[in-house]
Amino acid sequence: MDKNILDGCKKNDPQSQEKLYRQFYPAMFALCKCFFSDNHDILTAVNNGMLKVFRNIHQYDPAKGELFNWAYTTVRHAALTLIRDKKTKLTFELNENNGDAVINNPFKQLEWKDIYYYLDLLPANTRYVCSLYYLEGFSIKEIVNLIEMKEGTVKWHLNECRTRLKIIFEQHSARNRNIG
Template identity: 65%
Template sequence: MNRINEILEGCKQNNRQCQEELYRQIYPAMFALCKNFFDDNHDALTALNNGMLKVYKNVGLYDSAKGTFFNWSYTIVRNEALSLVRDKKQSTFVELQEDAVALPEGNPFKSLEWKDVYVYLGKLPPVTRAVCSLFYIEGFSIKETASSLSIKEGTVKWHLNECRTRLKRIFESSCQL
């Protein structure tokens, strides 16, 4: 039995040492995921911890035949982060007609290193960053992104255009330095 399976068995039995070891192993990746959705480290950590509580609570439901444990826990933590984004959502969204904004072309992150992607994402407003992360990084469709964040598709398109506009300014200003 490999170490991750031993840890998971311990987690199923509520072994605190196994839970801590699991947390320490997946913390860096899960925290980076949560930072995609929040400016504040506290909010990112809240989403991560809420997600990990769900992981611990439901670890008995994990089925290795359906995929890796990392992907299973990643999905739980991502969904928990999205729930927190929805809960914190301010009612200041710009609602647009469905066809008022054209779908942005190209992925502004395509040519960047992963570490740079997170730096540039951190410079965007929280909702725009969340939309950008779901669409460009997680590969969600516009409809899935809208559904996940409980906003309209036109609003998603607006945030994608806003993302591209802001990133263009950021890229241009960093090239001039």
């Protein structure tokens, strides 16, 4: 990371801000693509997050870590804020006895392009929970706090994610056997 870019961003220099934005854009887009399938929502989350980065750049402390990691966290929080703002209230609420989250990650053997494809097939709320749990590594309790959803609902979405993906993977596998 070029120190001149950071110094320029601290002075609200638009050219420095553009350079930083362009440098971080691919990773931030990939991050937000895990939460949203609609490009408008992805770009809104990236732009909201990077705007927060620029507004709060003076709070960045190099002694605590890399600028990229700080910006990544800021953009992720902006995406979560957008999720909370857009979140539809769920009418179906499960109690905690309806199943525990299984640790098996359905994405562990997949490439990113495939992960994005499969995430796009899930309903929005299920995609949010799935991304936070399996891709970002948040615990169920952390997800509950991040997106203000009941614990039983988070567990239901994780189960729904695994159930839907299992069917999708089986259909995909059967299609490949029939083609081959």
